[in-house]
Amino acid sequence: MRPVHLPSYSRGLHPGAWWLWAIGLAAAASRTTNPVILALVLVVSGLVVAARRSDAPWGNAYAAFLKLALLIIAIRIVLQAVLSSGAQGVTVLFTLPEVPLPEFFAGLKLGGVVTAEAVLRAFYEGLQLATIICAVGAANALASARRLLRCVPAALYEVGVATVVALTFAPQLVSDAARVRAAHRLRGQSGTGLRALSRTVMPVLEGALDRSVELAAAMDSRGYGRTTDSSRVDRRMTAVLTFGGLLGVCVGVYGLLDASASPLLGMPSLLLGAVLAAGGLALGGRRTRRTRYRPDPWALPEWLVAGSGLVAAAGLFVTGALDPGVLHLPGPLVVPPVPWLPVLAVLVGLLPAVAAPAPPRSVRPSVRSPQPDKEEVAA
Amino acid sequence: MIEFDDVSVTYAGLSRPTLANVDLRIDEGELCLVVGRTGSGKSTLLRAVNGLVPHFTGGLLSGRVRVDGRDTRTHRPRDLADVVGLVGQDPMDGFVTDVVEDELAYGMESLGLPPSVMRKRVEETLDLLGLSELRERPLATLSGGQQQRVAIGSVLTTHPRVLVLDEPTSALDPQAAEEVLAALTRLVHDLGLTVVLAEHRLERVLQYADRVVYLPGGGARVVDGDPAEVMEVSDLAPPVVELAKVAGWAPPPLSVRDARRRAGGLRDRLEGLRVARSGDAADQVARSGRVEAPQHSQNPPLDEVLGRVKDLVVSYRGVPALRGIDLSLCTGEVMALMGRNGAGKSSLLKALVGLVRPASGAVDVGGHDPARTKPADLIRVVGLVPQEPGDLLYADSVAAECAMADKDAGVPDGTCRELFDRLAPGVPADRHPRDLSEGQRLTLALAVVLTARPPLVLLDEPTRGLDYTAKRRLVSVLRELAAAGHGVVLATHDVELVAEVAHRVVVLGDGEVVADGPAADVVVASPAFAPQVAKVLSPLPWLTVEDVRTALETAS
Numbered sequence: 001m002r003p004v005h006l007p008s009y010s011r012g013l014h015p016g017a018w019w020l021w022a023i024g025l026a027a028a029a030s031r032t033t034n035p036v037i038l039a040l041v042l043v044v045s046g047l048v049v050a051a052r053r054s055d056a057p058w059g060n061a062y063a064a065f066l067k068l069a070l071l072i073i074a075i076r077i078v079l080q081a082v083l084s085s086g087a088q089g090v091t092v093l094f095t096l097p098e099v100p101l102p103e104f105f106a107g108l109k110l111g112g113v114v115t116a117e118a119v120l121r122a123f124y125e126g127l128q129l130a131t132i133i134c135a136v137g138a139a140n141a142l143a144s145a146r147r148l149l150r151c152v153p154a155a156l157y158e159v160g161v162a163t164v165v166a167l168t169f170a171p172q173l174v175s176d177a178a179r180v181r182a183a184h185r186l187r188g189q190s191g192t193g194l195r196a197l198s199r200t201v202m203p204v205l206e207g208a209l210d211r212s213v214e215l216a217a218a219m220d221s222r223g224y225g226r227t228t229d230s231s232r233v234d235r236r237m238t239a240v241l242t243f244g245g246l247l248g249v250c251v252g253v254y255g256l257l258d259a260s261a262s263p264l265l266g267m268p269s270l271l272l273g274a275v276l277a278a279g280g281l282a283l284g285g286r287r288t289r290r291t292r293y294r295p296d297p298w299a300l301p302e303w304l305v306a307g308s309g310l311v312a313a314a315g316l317f318v319t320g321a322l323d324p325g326v327l328h329l330p331g332p333l334v335v336p337p338v339p340w341l342p343v344l345a346v347l348v349g350l351l352p353a354v355a356a357p358a359p360p361r362s363v364r365p366s367v368r369s370p371q372p373d374k375e376e377v378a379a
Numbered sequence: 380m381i382e383f384d385d386v387s388v389t390y391a392g393l394s395r396p397t398l399a400n401v402d403l404r405i406d407e408g409e410l411c412l413v414v415g416r417t418g419s420g421k422s423t424l425l426r427a428v429n430g431l432v433p434h435f436t437g438g439l440l441s442g443r444v445r446v447d448g449r450d451t452r453t454h455r456p457r458d459l460a461d462v463v464g465l466v467g468q469d470p471m472d473g474f475v476t477d478v479v480e481d482e483l484a485y486g487m488e489s490l491g492l493p494p495s496v497m498r499k500r501v502e503e504t505l506d507l508l509g510l511s512e513l514r515e516r517p518l519a520t521l522s523g524g525q526q527q528r529v530a531i532g533s534v535l536t537t538h539p540r541v542l543v544l545d546e547p548t549s550a551l552d553p554q555a556a557e558e559v560l561a562a563l564t565r566l567v568h569d570l571g572l573t574v575v576l577a578e579h580r581l582e583r584v585l586q587y588a589d590r591v592v593y594l595p596g597g598g599a600r601v602v603d604g605d606p607a608e609v610m611e612v613s614d615l616a617p618p619v620v621e622l623a624k625v626a627g628w629a630p631p632p633l634s635v636r637d638a639r640r641r642a643g644g645l646r647d648r649l650e651g652l653r654v655a656r657s658g659d660a661a662d663q664v665a666r667s668g669r670v671e672a673p674q675h676s677q678n679p680p681l682d683e684v685l686g687r688v689k690d691l692v693v694s695y696r697g698v699p700a701l702r703g704i705d706l707s708l709c710t711g712e713v714m715a716l717m718g719r720n721g722a723g724k725s726s727l728l729k730a731l732v733g734l735v736r737p738a739s740g741a742v743d744v745g746g747h748d749p750a751r752t753k754p755a756d757l758i759r760v761v762g763l764v765p766q767e768p769g770d771l772l773y774a775d776s777v778a779a780e781c782a783m784a785d786k787d788a789g790v791p792d793g794t795c796r797e798l799f800d801r802l803a804p805g806v807p808a809d810r811h812p813r814d815l816s817e818g819q820r821l822t823l824a825l826a827v828v829l830t831a832r833p834p835l836v837l838l839d840e841p842t843r844g845l846d847y848t849a850k851r852r853l854v855s856v857l858r859e860l861a862a863a864g865h866g867v868v869l870a871t872h873d874v875e876l877v878a879e880v881a882h883r884v885v886v887l888g889d890g891e892v893v894a895d896g897p898a899a900d901v902v903v904a905s906p907a908f909a910p911q912v913a914k915v916l917s918p919l920p921w922l923t924v925e926d927v928r929t930a931l932e933t934a935s
Contacts, residue, residue: 188831202773203772214467214469215472220434224475293501
């Protein structure tokens with residue numbers, strides 16, 4: 001067996017595998033509002049991240065996504081409480097002072113009674129969104145977004161490069177903004193208010209613009225776009241096929257995930273879209289002669305990781321078809337059921353915690369002592 | 380290898396050509412150094428080599444540029460990617476990927492080289508530049524010297540015949556600069572690569588050059604030829620060449636070694652002067668400053684303490700950057716903070732202006748704790764010119780910037796403008812701060828900071844990107860400040876600047892004070908921090924050309 005097939009052989013997993021796994025978990029979460037299953041998905045994603053994240057900078061992304069998720073739940077509950085109406089339940093928790101609204105806003109109301117049903121329903125719905133966000137966060141923490149972009153098909157290469165550049169710029173904008181705000185302090189301004197904001201934005205944007213021009217020059221001098229020559233017809237054809245196909249895929253996925261959509265919308269357009277897109281990508285791939293340095297292998301662990309995510313999603317989809325009642329509670333105040341099929345399916349999503357190879361531990365960079373490098377040069 | 384035939388470049392909207400009638404031939408295997416002031420067209424010349432001028436920048440190029448037989452008129456930069464490798468000033472700006480190994484492979488991927496070739500070349504390049512330990516490291520975590528070497532490696536993998544570098548060592552500390560230059564000379568000698576580089580810090584690179592191209596700027600004729608010959612006519616020259624002018628050596632030596640071999644006579648003469656002088660009456664000793672040394676290095680009266688740092692610890696996410704620093708800063712004293720990148724220089728400056736909160740220990744600046752003082756009050760006590768002086772500036776003209784500074788500081792209108800005019804006369808009021816030269820921008824930032832009249836002025840890497848002329852101007856400004864009773868702290872790598880202006884040098888290493896003492900003692904004691912003149916004249920304690928000139932003039 002080649003070493004890439006062994007889960008014990010330490011290497012970075014193909015980012016596509018992590019994303020498929022995460023998308024599987026997200027799709028599973030999108031199919032239910034049962035808090036038990038949602039909480040389970042949340043725990044599964046968290047455990048896998050804890051077990052298999054690398055010490056690279058993006059390894060800490062999960063915490064940020066988790067905070068965002070909690071914020072979403074909180075906002076959802078507060079809004080529901082403020083805007084709730086008595087029609088949502090009978091168990092009154094407390095009553096807020098009601099703000100009278102003009103006739104125009106008929107059907108809306110601010111304040112008034114807050115019912116347990118309304119709050120709980122808001123919590124469950126918020127939890128669903130939070131779980132999906134955490135699944136995405138898990139993918140971000142486990143796989144470098146840039147490594148994923150290295151895998152985009154040749155036809156989408158330009159789009160990939162643009163995305164990579166954007167990814168570099170976002171953190172640099174943040175550090176630029178911090179620098180400029182520090183400079184405000186040095187000029188004796190406290191750095192709040194609209195004026196301070198406008199004083200921050202201009203220098204930051206100017207810096208970003210300068211940098212992007214520099215980057216474009218560097219890319220041009222390093223041969224970017226050199227190998228792509230093709231006829232206009234070819235290029236148009238590729239573009240139409242690819243984007244038509246991707247559109248089809250999007251519509252198809254939407255149809256599949258939204259349980260209320262017509263069944264015609266789902267699978268057929270997904271398949272049609274996939275065929276179109278594949279055609280476009282193949283056509284576009286012919287025209288570039290770019291080569292790829294050390295592509296990530298797709299071996300047994302990748303199959304296992306991606307598969308475990310898909311099993312989780314499939315478990316929920318099957319349950320949804322057979323027994324939809326257990327995925328959506330009949331009322332907010334009932335004790336949520338614990339159906340065995342979805343629970344088992346979601347638990348399969350834990351597999352990557354052992355099946356994925358451990359990421360290579362980089363020797364912690366000792367930023368403060370660059371001596372060893374000097375010796376190397378001298379040697 | 381590179382031919383310029385009567386090349387002129389005029390950018391859109393400018394009436395005068397940036398480069399005029401350049402004729403140049405650079406042969407294979409040469410290391411060619413391009414010298415010139417800011418704005419003299421160095422970058423334009425470099426970028427014309429691979430066709431970025433005019434294909435990318437626009438503008439009108441007349442004449443003909445040919446590289447390895449390819450005319451840039453018909454070849455775009457990308458078509459020259461396998462012949463010319465271009466490394467920009469800030470390597471971070473040119474990185475397309477985020478890991479060392481991928482960055483090295485990027486150019487080859489664009490050229491469509493087969494994977495087996497790519498694999499081999501990446502390994503070779505990692506070894507050649509001593510990067511193999513770093514292959515999986517994210518680019519953002521590398522030190523400046525490492526980044527520069529990765530940038531060089533990333534263009535080397537396409538096996539270009541010409542390497543073009545725009546100020547490769549300007550932003551680096553002396554050690555990192557040595558790393559990069561060692562790598563470059565190795566490429567020239569082992570691979571026969573043609574290297575064209577522009578650099579302000581001539582003292583670092585001149586000795587390696589086979590040819591110097593001097594751009595006087597302002598449309599004057601380009602001078603090119605043997606380094607020693609060009610140095611005789613150039614108004615930008617490193618201290619060894621200046622010393623040669625004072626000592627009357629022709630042709631001038633280019634390295635410390637050459638100068639030292641010729642300096643026997645000069646050393647004897649100076650030694651004689653020193654002996655004669657130390658035998659003299661005490662009043663003459665007082666007049667000449669230290670017994671043997673120049674006037675400006677005279678220790679100032681240490682009566683008033685402006686700031687004090689006690690047991691200061693600063694950490695970033697638990698990693699200490701400063702580990703228990705004790706210092707006091709006095710009126711009229713110019714203190715230089717030295718040490719390699721990451722030694723804690725910037726952290727100390729930031730702690731003094733309250734941009735970072737100490738983990739423990741105390742900072743006291745004029746009776747205030749900077750981290751707890753309102754910014755509006757703090758600027759009257761201490762001011763910092765950051766590494767990127769442009770950060771301080773955000774108005775759209777010099778006049779507006781000055782008006783804003785007056786308002787921020789609550790001083791009468793025109794104060795800042797007056798200061799700026801005194802420090803850098805003759806800058807039009809409607810000029811946009813971004814269109815100023817590096818030196819003018821630094822001066823404007825300094826004027827903005829000085830508007831609130833802080834007794835303590837801090838500057839972080841002020842000589843980055845400054846040419847010799849701008850640096851001389853800065854030296855006189857700093858001396859003026861010290862004479863007016865300001866306390867000045869410089870964090871810098873520039874040993875020549877330290878030799879010229881500092882009274883006291885504090886060397887930081889790994890967040891601790893390694894050395895603290897009078898500039899002459901600290902700087903001469905360490906070969907890494909010694910200025911060129913000190914190296915040439917060692918063991919005599921003269922540090923700058925100016926000192927030597929004064930000594931010789933007073934003697935005759």
